[in-house]
Amino acid sequence: MxxxxxxxxxxxxxxxxxxxxxxxxxxxxxxxxxxxxxxxxxxxxxxxxxxxxxxxxxxxxxxxxxxxxxxxxxxxxxxxxxxxxxxxxxxxxxxxxxxxxxxxxxxxxxxxxxxxxxxxxxxxxxxxxxxxxxxxxxxxxxxxxxxATNDRFGRAFAEIAVREGFRRPATMAFNNASGIGNTDGFRRAWAAKGNQNGEHVIYEPNQPSYRAELLRVLATRPDVIVMGSFLPDTTIILREWFQTGTPVKWIIPGWAANPQLVQALGPAVTQGIIAVESVSNxxxxxxxxxxxxxxxxxxxxxxxxxxxxxxxxxxxxxxxxxxxxxxxxxxxxxxxxxxxxxxxxxxxxxxxxxxxxxxxxxxxxxxEGASSVLDFDQHGDVTPDFGAFFIEQGQINRRYIVKI
Amino acid sequence: MPEALAQALINGVIAGTILAVPALGFTAIFAVLNYPNFAIGALATVGAYAGWVGNTALGLPMVAALALAFSATAVAGLVVQWAAVKPLESAGALMMAIASLAAGLVLENALRFGFGNDLRGYDLPLLRDWRFGEFRVGPQQVQNFALALAAMGMLWAFLRYSRTGRAMRAVADNRDLALLRGVDPARVAAVTVAVGAGLAGMGGMLVGLDTSVDPLVGTRLVLSIFAAAVLGGLGSIPGAVAGAIAIGVAEEVAVLAFNPAYRLVVGFVVILAVLTLRPAGLFGARAS
Structure with missing residues (x-):
């Protein structure tokens, strides 16, 4: 028919x-x-x-x-x-x-x-x-x-930086709302704790190399670099950092410091990186x-x-x-x-x-949700908890939870 | 600060020398075929992936992988030329440029379709930089620098001594005169496109070696390549090398002076300044 x-x-x-x-x-x-x-x-x-x-x-x-x-x-x-x-x-x-x-x-x-x-x-x-x-x-x-907002991520970064005993943090941000939101949130929270902020570099996406930006930050001898970044740029920056042989620690959002990053760079480069991600309830x-x-x-x-x-x-x-x-x-x-x-x-x-x-x-x-207790503020935002994950021998292990 | 400036100069010269390889390809195609081939970025990406496949899947050493990158990209360049650009030859240089731009987008997305968006790394150990007092330089940077110089040396010898190379230079100099002397224009065009695209592929692989390979690895270079070629004088072989080194240094030094977010401006400012003050570029003879 x-x-x-x-x-x-x-x-x-x-x-x-x-x-x-x-x-x-x-x-x-x-x-x-x-x-x-x-x-x-x-x-x-x-x-x-x-x-x-x-x-x-x-x-x-x-x-x-x-x-x-x-x-x-x-x-x-x-x-x-x-x-x-x-x-x-x-x-x-x-x-x-x-x-x-x-x-x-x-x-x-x-x-x-x-x-x-x-x-x-x-x-x-x-x-x-x-x-x-x-x-x-x-x-x-x-x-x-x-x-969580990037600002709240930044606050979680600051909590972790204090807990890990860092003194001289520098920041590097991908030039968009998310990247700058992360580092601005960190810098505000870090200053609010009575600390001095270090060098701050905002970099353009889609560059073949970030050596110049990185050397500018490393020249100020920070003990930790806090990132507002994504996977492709983080991969290039960490590779170039490792080549310099300069000792410094990293705090990176979890969407950039994830298993794909470890796979691309290997365990030697990623050893000791602190990845911060919101964790479920x-x-x-x-x-x-x-x-x-x-x-x-x-x-x-x-x-x-x-x-x-x-x-x-x-x-x-x-x-x-x-x-x-x-x-x-x-x-x-x-x-x-x-x-x-x-x-x-x-x-x-x-x-x-x-x-x-x-x-x-x-x-x-x-x-009460699976992702957080899901209480919306006047802006429609929630406040989940954050996990501090340490990359050790190529494994991403959660050490502790941060509440802000 | 003087140390930082010297370090930026070192990095800039190395980056510029690597940039010179695809810039040579771009300017060679312009010299012989008289149109800017904007597929050059996507062709560099083809080379980066071809070299990556050769290195990781076939286990080739660097030089062999580089040769594979050259050959694969030469073929891809010929396909772009025949399928997209040549049919529009009669419509003028602008139409050919647009056709190459479109073909580049197709190539880039074909690679994306085949390899995905993930970052790929070559099967190379990550080595620490060599340090000389305050200065540092990476072994990989030095190797890439040497490979880029070798590629340019071979191109120079090819253009200077081989019959085909001489024919290419003749067509670039004076097309009509070359035709009168019996040079086969179709053959010269094909060889130029193959060599030009192959150089772009080598450049893409060299950049990929130092960073990583993804579908945008070549596209990121397009502005710098174009600025280098314009600065040196479109169609001028020594100009492309000088322009590329100048752009490489300027991009590195700019980061010391300005907020790194404005690094991209360097390419645009150079293009604008050259077109305003000296449209023929540093070494360009034709427009002057």
């Missing part, structure tokens, strides 16, 4: 004649999963996307939100703002999603948030740039950050559920291996609870409900099903 236009029209008219209940079941609440499947974020992106899908499966299994199933449309940002904008436009204009979840890297989130603001939908992201907290980026308060009940889902979806990899996947798991759950709380599918109502379901006071809940039951019973809930 061939499908003619007349037949298709007839079928479409036929669905209109069906009882309301059937149509209501077919109608879904659409969300976009916009993750870095390729590019610099690719070590994290697949896990992030699968955890949105896994959380949505759990939500739909618990009866969906306000009687509707959630439907996920997934796109790849390629960790590139240009590609992310095209993908976001497609999600908004073609798929008609009502929220976008899981953008990674500040450049991408800063490029996407004007589109979500314009479309009057919520953006939940994992990026660090302080600019994402305030107008113009977050002028409509529709942006929610599930990761590992003692929590929600984390256990997330960890089980992550192992199922990701070939038995533990959930702790990808802090960003825990964030996207929490995004889907938080959004669903807020819809349930709002008893509406309107953005304004959902947005008003997010802090109601995530922040204290209220019954601590660890899953959508548990929260849905409590909301139905008329109780106020406080979702």
């Amino acid at each position: 061939t499908i003619t236009r007349r037949l298709a029209l007839g079928a479409a008219a036929g669905t209109l004649a069906l009882p309301n209940v059937v149509r209501a079941q077919a109608e879904t609440f659409r969300i976009g999963a916009l993750n870095p499947i390729t590019g610099a974020g690719s070590p994290y992106g697949t896990g992030m996307q699968r955890m949105i899908q896994a959380a949505v499966e759990a939500i739909n299994a618990a009866g969906g939100v306000n009687g509707r199933r959630i439907e996920v449309f997934a796109e790849d940002t390629q960790t590139s703002p240009q590609a992310a904008v095209l993908a976001a436009k497609k999600l908004i204009e073609v798929n008609r999603v009502r929220a976008i979840l899981g953008t990674w890297s500040s450049g991408v989130s800063l490029a996407v948030i004007p589109l979500t603001n314009e479309a009057d939908i919520i953006l939940m992201h994992t990026s660090g740039a302080p600019a994402l907290s305030t107008p113009p980026a977050n002028a409509r308060n529709l942006g929610y950050r599930f990761q 590992e003692g929590a009940q929600a984390f256990a559920a997330y960890d089980a889902a992550h192992r199922r979806a990701m070939n038995n990899q533990p959930g702790a291996a990808n802090a960003y996947a825990a964030m996207t798991w929490d995004m889907a759950t938080t959004l669903a609870l807020a819809i349930e709380q709002a008893k509406s599918f309107e953005t304004a109502a959902i947005n008003a409900a997010i802090r109601q379901v995530a922040n204290p006071p209220g019954d601590q809940v660890a899953s959508f099903a548990e929260g849905k039951a409590a909301i139905a019973a008329g109780r106020k809930v406080n979702f």
